[in-house]
Amino acid sequence: MTQHKGLDRRSFLRNTGWTALVAGAAANTPLAAAPFDLAETAQAPAGTFDFDTPYNRLGTDSIKYDQPNRTYGKGSVEVGMGIADMDFRAAPSITKALQERLQHENWGYLDTPASFAEGIIAWNKKKYNVDIKPGELIVTMGVHPGLIATLKAFSPVGSKVLLQTPTYNGFYGDLTASRTISQEVLLKRVNGKFEMDFDAFDAAIGPETYAFILCNPQNPTGNCWSEADLMKIGEICLKRGVLVMADEIHCDFAMKGQKYTPFANLPDKKIVNNSITYKAASKSFGLAAHKTAWFHSTNPELLAKVRVHHRAEMNTLGIVANQAAYAGGEEWLRQCVNYIDGNHDFAVDYIKKNLPLVKAYKAEGTYLMWLDMTGLAEKIDAKGRADKFNREKAANVAARKPEQMIEEWLVRNAKVHLNSGASYGKGSDNHMRMNIATSRKTLEKALSNMASAMRAGTTSMAQG
Ligand SMILES: Cc1ncc(COP(=O)(O)O)c(C=O)c1O
Known part of the structure; x- marks a missing residue:
């Protein structure tokens, strides 16, 4: 062996x-x-x-x-x-990089190389014209740890977190881990298509609501939210003091004729500054078990608060695989x-x-x-x-x-x-x-x- x-x-x-x-x-x-x-x-x-x-x-x-x-x-x-x-x-770029790394048979603690963040930044700029500054990016061991740390930072125990349902079932586990409660707002079905219900969303916000987990593209309905959708929901959240947690892990899968719009690219700086975005290469390249992801925000104050609740020690093969995915995939x-x-x-x-x-x-x-x-x-x-x-x-x-x-x-x-x-x-x-x-x-x-x-x-x- x-x-x-x-x-x-x-x-x-x-x-x-x-x-x-x-x-x-x-x-x-x-x-x-x-x-x-x-x-x-x-x-x-x-x-x-x-x-x-x-x-x-x-x-x-x-x-x-x-x-x-x-x-x-x-x-x-x-x-x-x-x-x-x-x-x-x-x-192939991923397998090759992993095989090369396996030649070195030592698995001690990893000092995550700066090139990892640089690769993420370059990829987001090239593919989606998202500008992420090095200080605005936090590397983490999956989207879930990032979401949980954020909920712990912003949504006190027992408070309500907005979810647009049907929604990704894993979010409920994040709420359990942060001891928060879901405030579900139904997506509307209009002519067979799912749409955001802005009035119901607004009405669901109470004094105990501090955060909203947005999913774009949406799991499980597959919706790619438009800029207009995101602006409107972003405006409501800004006005009502609710943080937007934009889970964009499925961003690379926009089907023909459809478009993924990064929340971070919305044309209103105040709305963008009220958000944190969570992403990974894991869905895109089939690397889920490598437990590697990241989140970013243009607002350093938000990130500073999350850092208090966040601890990530990256695994070597995850970093190697993710770097190779962006570099050659x-x-x-x-x-x-x-x-x-x-x-x-x-x-x-x-x-x-x-x-x-x-x-x-x-x-x-x-x-x-x-x-x-x-x-x-x-x-x-x-x-x-x-x-x-x-x-x-x-x-x-x-x-x-x-x-x-x-x-x-x-x-x-x-x-x-x-x-x-x-x-x-x-x-x-x-x-x-x-x-x-x-x-x-x-x-x-x-x-x-x-x-x-x-x-x-x-x-x-x-x-x-
Ligand atoms: C919307 C969404 N967020 C997060 C995750 C899980 O992310 P991770 O494995 O990076 O924690 C999934 C996995 O299916 C997902 O669909």
């Missing part, structure tokens, strides 16, 4: 029994007839990166694939479409976003044609789809199932919502795992979040599994 140069995944998968398990699980289902190639490599034409060959993550302790298989039982899930990471092989990312855009089109079209119990629209940004599964929920009586579960469960077992019954139904009947809308706040009834950052083949496999299950299930929905 001491000579181990990297993860020998083939033997790792063999040793953990996952290859047999995948094959066995596939053989046991009639859906296995669909071609599903688990090959790990393929030749892409020169100058292009291969997002198209399914990249097998089973047996690597991934939350997306391995966790639902642990929850529901070995072999239950063929396609993980939950947590927001990507199923692609990393950009731009073209990889361009192709990746393009591929995801194609996945969005493919999935919306497939769902419209083959999954009549599901309503989908093309997201403006992110690699997430927010699916209305009311049709399926009614067919399988998700509410009745949840009620029954809650009546019969032991006292120490958590109560379930209908969306969790949909999640389980999809695992049991389609071998696909999606995130249940239950944890995304108000307005998430009968919704599921589907992550489509995967090869088209894998996406097609998941959708065809779901279509077959729903077709078969129309006669026997009570089962499973």
